[in-house]
Amino acid sequence: MTVAEAAGKIEGTVVVCAAEAAAREVRGGYASDLLSDVMGNSREGDLWVTLQKHINIVAVAQLNGLAGIVLVNGRRPEPDTAARAEEEHIPIISTELPTFDVVGILHDLGIRGRRLA
Amino acid sequence: MFVIDTHLHTCLSPCAELDMHPSALVEAAIRAGLDAVAVCDHNSAENAGAVARAGRAAGLAVIPGMEITSAEEVHILGLMPDMEAALALQSRIYRALPGRNDERAFGMQVIVNEQAEVLGFNEHLLAGATTLEVDRVVDEIHNADGLAVASHVDREGFGIIGQLGMIPPGLPLDALEISWRTPLSEARERFVPRDEFPLVCSSDAHEPKDVGRGATWAFVEEPTVAELGLAFRGQNGRRILGGGRPMEDLALHILDITQNSIEVGATEIEIELQEDPAADRLVIEIRDNGPGMDRETLSRVTDPFFTTRKTRRVGMGLPLLSEAARAAGGGLEIESAPGLGSRVRAVFRHHHIDRAPVGDIETTLMVLLASRPDLAIRFKHAVGGETFELDSRELRTAGIDPATPDGLAALREIIRRGEAALMRTS
Numbered sequence: 452m453t454v455a456e457a458a459g460k461i462e463g464t465v466v467v468c469a470a471e472a473a474a475r476e477v478r479g480g481y482a483s484d485l486l487s488d489v490m491g492n493s494r495e496g497d498l499w500v501t502l503q504k505h506i507n508i509v510a511v512a513q514l515n516g517l518a519g520i521v522l523v524n525g526r527r528p529e530p531d532t533a534a535r536a537e538e539e540h541i542p543i544i545s546t547e548l549p550t551f552d553v554v555g556i557l558h559d560l561g562i563r564g565r566r567l568a
Numbered sequence: 569m570f571v572i573d574t575h576l577h578t579c580l581s582p583c584a585e586l587d588m589h590p591s592a593l594v595e596a597a598i599r600a601g602l603d604a605v606a607v608c609d610h611n612s613a614e615n616a617g618a619v620a621r622a623g624r625a626a627g628l629a630v631i632p633g634m635e636i637t638s639a640e641e642v643h644i645l646g647l648m649p650d651m652e653a654a655l656a657l658q659s660r661i662y663r664a665l666p667g668r669n670d671e672r673a674f675g676m677q678v679i680v681n682e683q684a685e686v687l688g689f690n691e692h693l694l695a696g697a698t699t700l701e702v703d704r705v706v707d708e709i710h711n712a713d714g715l716a717v718a719s720h721v722d723r724e725g726f727g728i729i730g731q732l733g734m735i736p737p738g739l740p741l742d743a744l745e746i747s748w749r750t751p752l753s754e755a756r757e758r759f760v761p762r763d764e765f766p767l768v769c770s771s772d773a774h775e776p777k778d779v780g781r782g783a784t785w786a787f788v789e790e791p792t793v794a795e796l797g798l799a800f801r802g803q804n805g806r807r808i809l810g811g812g813r814p815m816e817d818l819a820l821h822i823l824d825i826t827q828n829s830i831e832v833g834a835t836e837i838e839i840e841l842q843e844d845p846a847a848d849r850l851v852i853e854i855r856d857n858g859p860g861m862d863r864e865t866l867s868r869v870t871d872p873f874f875t876t877r878k879t880r881r882v883g884m885g886l887p888l889l890s891e892a893a894r895a896a897g898g899g900l901e902i903e904s905a906p907g908l909g910s911r912v913r914a915v916f917r918h919h920h921i922d923r924a925p926v927g928d929i930e931t932t933l934m935v936l937l938a939s940r941p942d943l944a945i946r947f948k949h950a951v952g953g954e955t956f957e958l959d960s961r962e963l964r965t966a967g968i969d970p971a972t973p974d975g976l977a978a979l980r981e982i983i984r985r986g987e988a989a990l991m992r993t994s
Contacts, residue, residue, distance in 0.1 A: 485641055487697040490667075505725035506583070507695060510673040 463546030472542035575770035582675035600780025604629035604791035613654040622682040643719035646709035667693030769811030784811040810931025817927025834858035896923035956986035
């Protein structure tokens with residue numbers, strides 16, 4: 452599933468980097484609002500579900516090679532976050548759904564936090 | 569009385585601009601009229617010494633500090649009494665700070681001297697979180713004799729309330745910081761309805777143009793951490809009088825123009841702030857019995873390059889008040905003649921989108937009356953048909969002396985009640 456397809460499933464809109472979202476494959480998922488935790492535990496290709504919208508989320512996504520970021524509860528990226536994500540080619544999805552429902556839907560579709568070796 | 573911006577970053581912070589080097593920062597602080605600044609880079613104090621040296625040469629007091637990220641990703645400022653204490657705290661923090669910086673992801677962490685020469689790059693992951701929980705961070709700051717201030721409590725990301733949902737009961741913070749996003753009067757109601765903590769306003773500047781965008785007025789003997797600690801606790805007559813956004817808040821424009829009058833020797837000053845939302849008008853009028861100005865001076869006072877002041881200033885003086893009034897569909901008028909005092913009148917359209925917010929009248933009055941209790945200052949704030957009036961001579965008659973701690977506390981109560989009643993009825 453691509454990031455753009457995932458956006459459709461979780462009632463979300465790709466608000467930054469639509470082209471990358473259409474091309475990038477989601478290989479797993481991670482949900483957390485602590486950046487240090489995401490830095491330590493997310494893996495390349497993960498779609499990251501969070502409510503943080505400040506600029507450091509882009510740095511973390513880039514650092515770990517994440518597939519994209521999902522902002523829950525109707526949150527939108529701050530302007531400098533969006534600009535930086537555009538530069539770094541990190542797709543951002545905004546959805547009205549809360550984290551619980553976003554993760555539930557993605558999990559039902561076969562996206563996992565744990566990957567088989 | 570000292571005007572302090574307690575939260576500046578330098579080019580050491582990965583998110584700050586490279587032109588935020590010590591001498592640029594000091595120059596910006598002096599231009600903004602600050603007496604003192606605190607340098608608080610993320611999880612490091614390595615550029616604070618260079619800023620202190622640059623500040624010493626230019627007459628700016630510099631408090632070394634750091635902005636520590638707790639394990640819960642809460643930002644806490646540690647304001648330290650001297651470099652030695654700052655470096656002691658830094659070594660404790662480095663020990664609890666995992667990871668190496670990735671310049672491409674987070675930015676460069678440049679260590680510089682006061683000549684802006686690059687000495688090296690800090691390798692720690694300064695943008696990361698320490699393994700210390702917030703109460704441990706506060707303890708570490710206190711153990712190194714510093715003051716612990718919760719950063720930008722009005723911001724969701726990295727603010728203590730945003731991250732933890734509340735200020736944990738019993739957490740021994742010395743003060744809370746409000747960013748320039750929130751007017752002080754609003755912040756007081758939202759965060760400290762029962763005066764739980766003193767509030768400071770600061771810029772959290774990451775580039776020179778933002779230095780002094782937020783500032784705190786501290787009634788202290790000198791701008792040191794020891795004195796600030798007394799002011800936070802309200803001891804020995806020291807007190808935080810208020811704060812705000814000197815470039816924006818009309819209340820701080822009023823303070824600035826009035827201080828102008830006092831500096832040229834006025835002893836009687838009348839300040840009127842008339843808000844008439846129904847008529848879409850807001851008028852500021854300041855009258856003084858100072859020496860007045862001749863025609864030539866009068867024609868030049870709104871020129872931004874003209875000043876009669878010998879000391880530094882906060883706020884923008886007449887040129888920027890004029891600019892602010894014009895931007896809000898109004899204008900500035902000055903009447904003055906030698907020996908006849910001056911009258912400054914700024915008119916704004918109340919509902920104009922570019923009309924600056926009034927800001928915190930309490931700060932203006934506290935600073936004026938605490939610093940010059942000997943002057944005759946009359947203040948009148950009218951909103952619609954309601955008014956709040958304060959006369960320093962009547963205060964004296966009533967036995968309230970702003971030169972004493974009790975008098976200052978009583979004064980603050982009067983202002984607070986008066987302004988609150990005005991806001992309720994309007």
